[in-house]
Amino acid sequence: MKPVLLIEFLRSCGAGELTKTEAQRYPWELLIRQSRRANLISRVALFLQEAGILDDIPAQPRQHFLNALRIAKANARATNWEVRDLYRILRGQNIDFILLKGSAYIWSENSASKGRLFSDVDIMVRESSLEDAERVLVHSGWMGSTLNGYDQRYYRQWMHEIPPLQHLKRQTTLDLHHSIIPPVSYPDFPAEKLWQQAIPAEDMPGLFMLSHIDMILHSAVHLFHEGEFDQGLRDLSDLDLMIREYILDGDLWEGLLLRAAELGLELPLYYALNYTQRVLATPVPEQILQKAARQRGRRHLPDGLLDLLFLAAFVPDHETCRVRGGKVARFLLFIRSHWIKMPWHLLFPHLVRKGWLRLRGENSH
Amino acid sequence: MLISDLDCNTLKTHLSGQGLRFRTGPFSVSLRATIPAIARHIAKLYPHSETLDNDAFIDFHITTHQVAGLRRWLKPQVVFSFDGYKPFKPLPLAQAAAAFEWGLNWCIASSSHQYLIIHSAVVEKDGQAVILPGSPGSGKSTLCAALIHRGWRLFSDEMALLSAADGMIHSVPRPVSLKNQSIEIIKAFTQEPVWGERIEGTTKGDIEHMCAPDSSVRQPPTAIHAKYLVFPHYQSGCLTEITPLSKGRASMNLIENAFNFNILGHQGFEMVSDLVDSLECYDFTYPDLKQALDGIEQITSAKP
Numbered sequence: 043m044k045p046v047l048l049i050e051f052l053r054s055c056g057a058g059e060l061t062k063t064e065a066q067r068y069p070w071e072l073l074i075r076q077s078r079r080a081n082l083i084s085r086v087a088l089f090l091q092e093a094g095i096l097d098d099i100p101a102q103p104r105q106h107f108l109n110a111l112r113i114a115k116a117n118a119r120a121t122n123w124e125v126r127d128l129y130r131i132l133r134g135q136n137i138d139f140i141l142l143k144g145s146a147y148i149w150s151e152n153s154a155s156k157g158r159l160f161s162d163v164d165i166m167v168r169e170s171s172l173e174d175a176e177r178v179l180v181h182s183g184w185m186g187s188t189l190n191g192y193d194q195r196y197y198r199q200w201m202h203e204i205p206p207l208q209h210l211k212r213q214t215t216l217d218l219h220h221s222i223i224p225p226v227s228y229p230d231f232p233a234e235k236l237w238q239q240a241i242p243a244e245d246m247p248g249l250f251m252l253s254h255i256d257m258i259l260h261s262a263v264h265l266f267h268e269g270e271f272d273q274g275l276r277d278l279s280d281l282d283l284m285i286r287e288y289i290l291d292g293d294l295w296e297g298l299l300l301r302a303a304e305l306g307l308e309l310p311l312y313y314a315l316n317y318t319q320r321v322l323a324t325p326v327p328e329q330i331l332q333k334a335a336r337q338r339g340r341r342h343l344p345d346g347l348l349d350l351l352f353l354a355a356f357v358p359d360h361e362t363c364r365v366r367g368g369k370v371a372r373f374l375l376f377i378r379s380h381w382i383k384m385p386w387h388l389l390f391p392h393l394v395r396k397g398w399l400r401l402r403g404e405n406s407h
Numbered sequence: 408m409l410i411s412d413l414d415c416n417t418l419k420t421h422l423s424g425q426g427l428r429f430r431t432g433p434f435s436v437s438l439r440a441t442i443p444a445i446a447r448h449i450a451k452l453y454p455h456s457e458t459l460d461n462d463a464f465i466d467f468h469i470t471t472h473q474v475a476g477l478r479r480w481l482k483p484q485v486v487f488s489f490d491g492y493k494p495f496k497p498l499p500l501a502q503a504a505a506a507f508e509w510g511l512n513w514c515i516a517s518s519s520h521q522y523l524i525i526h527s528a529v530v531e532k533d534g535q536a537v538i539l540p541g542s543p544g545s546g547k548s549t550l551c552a553a554l555i556h557r558g559w560r561l562f563s564d565e566m567a568l569l570s571a572a573d574g575m576i577h578s579v580p581r582p583v584s585l586k587n588q589s590i591e592i593i594k595a596f597t598q599e600p601v602w603g604e605r606i607e608g609t610t611k612g613d614i615e616h617m618c619a620p621d622s623s624v625r626q627p628p629t630a631i632h633a634k635y636l637v638f639p640h641y642q643s644g645c646l647t648e649i650t651p652l653s654k655g656r657a658s659m660n661l662i663e664n665a666f667n668f669n670i671l672g673h674q675g676f677e678m679v680s681d682l683v684d685s686l687e688c689y690d691f692t693y694p695d696l697k698q699a700l701d702g703i704e705q706i707t708s709a710k711p
Contacts, residue, residue, distance in 0.1 A: 071464055079491045102435075102464040109520040116670040360491050 046363040048076040049356075051086065052279055053323045056286065060093035070103035072362060080275045080358040083107075084114035085157030114157045121148045124163050124214055125249075131182045132167075133248050137175050140166045140240050140250040142219060142260065149243070150251050153283040154261075158276075162206070166219040168237065175218060176204060183210045192395070200226035200384065222260045223267065227383040228306065235305060254288040255301045262314035263307055269379025271355040271372045275321075278356055281314050282322040295330045303337055312338040313352070321356050343378065351375050411454035419446050426468070428459040432579025433568070433629070434515065435459055439470040440507070442485060444604065448504035452582040452603050452616050455624035467514045471507050473500060489514050498609075505606050505614055508584065512565055515579070516666040522568040522577065523678050524666045529562035529576055529633070530554045535707055536576060536633040538567050538686070540664040543611075546641035549589040550699050552617055556597040557700060561623035562631070569678060571671070575630040580623040582616035590615045592696060635706060636661065636686040641693060647702055648692040657688035 051073060054060055077083040087107035090096045096107060125145055132139055141149050144160035167175045180186065184207040197205045202221035208214070221233040240250035252260055258281065265277040289298055302311040312334040318324035319331065354371035357363055380389055410418070410429055421427040426437035427449065440446065459465070467489060474484040474497050483500035486493055487510035494513050498506045516524050527540040528551035541547025548564055555561045564583040567576050582603065585593055590605075590613065603616035636657055652660070658679050662668050668675045689706055693699040 075468060075490045100464070102466070105521055106466070106518070109518055112520040112670055113518075116672060119672060120669070 044363075044365075046076070046357055047072050048080060048082065048086075048358060048363070049275070049321060051077075052082075052275075052282075055089045055093075056282060056323055060089060061095065063093075063095055065095050065098035066100065068099075070099060074103060074106050076358050076360050076363055079360040081159055081273050082157070082276050082279065084110040084117075084159055085276075085279065087111045088114065088157040110157070114159060117159055118148045118155070120214075121145050121160075121163065124212075124216075125149055128163070128165060128179075128216070129246060129249055131178055132175060135174055135178050136248070137167055137171045137178070138237075138248045138250065139175070140236070140252060142166055142217075142222070142252070143264065146251050146257065147280070152257075153287040154280040156283065158280070162215040162217050164217045164219065166222070166233075166236075169220040169233070172204070172218070172220045176207075179207055179216070179218065184208065184216055185210055196392070200224055200388070223263055223307075224383050226385075226388070227267070232305065254284070255294065255298055256305075258284050258288060258298065258314070259302055259305060259307050259311060262310040266310040266313040267379055267382060269376040271375050272359070274352075274355050274372075275358055278318060278321060282318045282324045285315075285318060285324050285326070290325060295327060299330065299333055299337065302334075308334070308338040309341070313348075317352055317356070321353070351378075408458045409454065410449065410456050410458060413458070415446075415450065418450055422446050422449070425461075428461070428463060428465060429453065429456045430459060431456055431511075431581055432563075433577055434466045434519070434579070435463060436511065437465045437468045438507070440472065440503075442471060442473055442500070442503045444501075444503045445471055445507055448507065448603055448616070451601055452618045454601075454618070455621045457625075467511065469507070469510060469514065471503060471510065487513075502606050502609050504603060504616070505609055508582070508616065511581075515566065519568070520667055520670050521572065522570055523668065523671055523675050525567040525569060525661060526565070526664045526666060527567040528564050529567045529578075530559040531562055531631055532559045532707070534631070535635070536562060536631045537635040537637055537703065537707065538576070538633050539637055539639055540567075540661065541639060542664070544641065545639045546589075546693075546699065547639055548583055548585055549592060549641075549696065550639055550703070552583045552585060552589075552593045552600075553596055553696055553700055554703065555583075555620060555623065556599055560626075561619050564619075566666070567633075569682060570630065571674060571678060573630065574632070574678070574681060576633050577630045578623070578628075580619040582619055585615050585617060587612045593617065596696060633682070633686060636683065636688040637691050637703070637706060638689070639691050639693070639699065641699075643694060645692055645694045647694065647698045648690075649702055649706060650690040650692075652688040652690055654683050654688065657686070658683045 047069060073086065074083060077086045087110040090107055091111065096104060099107065125141060142164035144158050145163045147155040147158055187206050187208055194205055197203065202224045203217050203219040207216040207218060221231055222236065223231050236252060236256055239253040239256060241253055243249040243251065251257065261277065261281050261284065265274065289295060298311065302308050315326045315331055315334050319326040351371040351374055354365045354368045355375055357365050357368060359368055380393065384392065418427065422439060422445065423441045426439045428435065428437045470488045471485055473479060474486050478484055484497035485500050485503040485506050486497040487495055487506045489510065525540055527538050528547050529536055529538050530551060539547050539550060551564050561580045562576060562578040563580065565581065566579065568579055570577055601618040606614045638660055661679055661683065671678065691702055693702055
């Protein structure tokens with residue numbers, strides 16, 4: 043595969059070689075364009091700032107990075123505000139909740155929070171509090187979206203979250219989960235085990251983050267099972283950063299493998315380790331990767347085919363670097379995510395219906 | 408070199424090839440478009456813009472292409488894309504020029520946070536700049552179009568760029584967008600300007616773009632300290648009223664018209680406070696264009 047500037051840049055960040063960048067001669071415009079497309083421009087800007095080379099960059103490209111830093115700061119400020127507001131609402135009913143994904147990274151200020159941009163806030167409550175949580179949120183201005191009856195049933199029957207809620211005034215979207223993996227694909231996923239190891243937030247009883255290892259596993263499940271590869275490289279970068287922060291430093295590789303086995307998430311963990319290592323040069327020890335490969339169990343598709351699809355999908359969909367078949371790869375991965383999620387007798391009618399709606403140009407979820 | 412120096416074929420070759428690279432205000436744009444209406448729009452409405460070399464840094468790489476596939480024949484559409492990102496749903500092909508203008512507005516407003524960006528026209532005369540923020544229907548663009556044919560210089564029709572670095576308003580003199588009845592009003596008012604093609608049935612009604620005068624685009628200064636903040640309100644049949652606004656009220660109204668106040672946060676608040684502190688602020692209600700022009704003259708000349 044041809045080297046992609048943005049990917050090379052992220053690899054050199056990981057290797058700590060950013061300071062060697064020749065700031066006067068680097069192709070900044072290309073990096074800005076690719077990273078903007080991959081929703082990574084704020085992260086790139088933050089890495090440049092941390093490496094102390096932002097000031098050496100010529101004024102015009104530097105301005106784009108400074109603006110991207112402002113966007114990330116505003117994103118973090120708004121997210122934390124929403125979290126405090128959700129806490130106020132849910133705490134009033136004694137409903138515990140765990141922050142997930144972007145909002146958790148931002149709140150805990152971990153490495154994946156660096157320049158992380160996202161639009162939805164994701165939280166998880168215990169399945170037993172789901173109804174109460176939805177009711178009190180709706181009363182507080184978080185309205186159910188205008189999905190039709192079919193989509194409503196689809197979410198409530200098969201998924202690990204209810205249909206997205208949207209705040210009446212702020213238009214923020216909230217995903218309310220009761221698990222991290224759809225019950226239809228993994229019927230008895232032990233979500234209570236996530237609660238057992240969740241980390242309480244400081245001074246806010248009832249608010250939790252997933253444990254560091256579970257955070258990595260959730261990120262892996264999300265990326266490799268949910269099939270949204272539009273921002274695949276950003277999500278892979280999250281994994282790279284968190285593996286370096288949480289696992290590499292403490293040499294917790296065995297713990298990561300054990301926990302994945304305990305939760306039945308060996309397959310997404312293997313993909314996470316394999317592809318962060320191959321795409322972003324995350325320093326995963328060889329024997330760990332082999333062990334992860336051995337324990338991953340049932341595969342859905344041959345490795346060679348998945349390599350083709352994943353490696354194409356991680357390249358940003360930008361005209362300066364996109365690979366042939368990238369769009370097809372993303373589409374097939376989307377189909378794959380549904381295939382591993384649902385049995386055929388459910389999936390087939392679902393896809394036919396969605397395909398038909400898409401042909402007619404209607405919005406679909 | 409200016410866009411007006413390019414002959415029609417060269418312009419089209421750039422647009423359909425590597426992109427036409429040009430400057431508008433503080434921004435550099437590379438535009439690719441094979442749609443003939445876009446080429447005509449650029450030739451007519453951006454003649455005074457400076458073209459840029461291949462090694463110049465480009466802020467916004469933009470394409471406006473016709474949507475491919477069956478729709479091309481059944482219901483031709485145009486889609487705007489900024490580095491592959493498509494902020495809007497496709498529009499009917501006849502609205503291609505509007506798609507470009509709105510798209511470029513979007514690029515600026517969503518990424519140029521070195522400025523507080525206020526939905527507003529800005530005009531200047533004798534070193535005195537007036538900020539005219541406008542909610543839809545306020546008559547901001549109509550007033551702006553008339554003023555620039557009465558000796559005022561166009562700084563901006565759609566967005567005031569208040570720089571975080573120097574507290575000055577930076578000029579971005581792009582075509583003035585007029586809607587519905589305003590088009591006839593301004594055509595009756597002046598024969599001078601060059602007009603783009605009429606674009607009918609957009610979400611904002613019928614639109615015509617008026618070319619920004621050469622003097623606005625190419626003469627210094629490109630940045631200025633504003634002196635007046637005037638909130639225009641067109642109201643048919645009313646009496647002209649010029650009401651001084653308190654600093655607090657003026658700040659709140661300004662913030663309501665800012666696109667990226669949320670991004671700038673605390674700094675945005677400080678910028679608005681500093682700006683409003685240095686301005687004379689008015690609410691201005693007027694019944695027709697003549698009264699509007701008289702009112703602006705009254706506001707800006709009655710002072711020592």
